[in-house]
Amino acid sequence: MAFDGGHVPSQDIARLVERHQQALRAFLRRACGDWALADDLAQETFLTAWEKIGELGPDANVRxxxxxxGYNKSLTALRSARRARRREADYQDAAPGVGAPHPAEKMALDRAMADLPVEQRAAVALCLAGDFSHAEAAQILALPLGTVKSHVTRGRARLLQALGTADDPA
Structure with missing residues (x-):
């Protein structure tokens, strides 16, 4: 491949990818253990390589x-995923009075949510599960505020009924 001062003809890039793609993907799949992530990282690797090809010395081992x-990208991705899991765990731990529902309750809740009309389900998901205000949900759903409030009230009642839980007026 001829690299003249950083300019790389597209056919050289295509040959680079063709020649090293399989080995790079195989390495990344083993390194990170996630095939889809490995394929994404391989693509990102070739994009970065394209940008930095001028830094590659004439006697360098391209593979x-x-x-x-690719390995540096996988480390970054794995660290990012670990931080996201930690943030999610911290958020779940900090959620006020919310414990993990029993699997049967979760299944009943999922079925009850699926039975709600689409707009009602969206309003419930935003306001009760997503911690959006009624006004924010109304803006997101492009519905009048009163309609969103009605959807949330009716949806909550249906969900409580499906779970066999009494409504706590407090």
Missing amino acids: AWLCTI
Whole structure:
């Protein structure tokens, strides 16, 4: 491949991908254990390689260079996923008085949600599960505020009924 001062003809990039794609994907699949993530990381690796091809020396091992880029991307992705899981766990721990529902209750809740009319289900999901205000939900759903309030009230009542739980007026 001829690299002249950072400019790389597209056919050279295509050959680079063709020659090293399989090995890079195989490495990333083993390294991160997630095939879909590995394929995404391989694509990102080739994009980065395209941008940094001018930094590659004439005697460099291209496959090793690509694997280095891919490995660094996988570390970043795995760290990001770990931080996201930690944030989610912290959020769940901080949620006021909300414990994990019993699997049977979760299934009943999921069925009850599925039985709600679409707009009512969306209003309930936004206001009760998503912590949006009624006004925010009205804006998101492009519905009048009163309609959203009615949807939430009726939907909540149907969900409580489906779960066999009395409505707590407090």
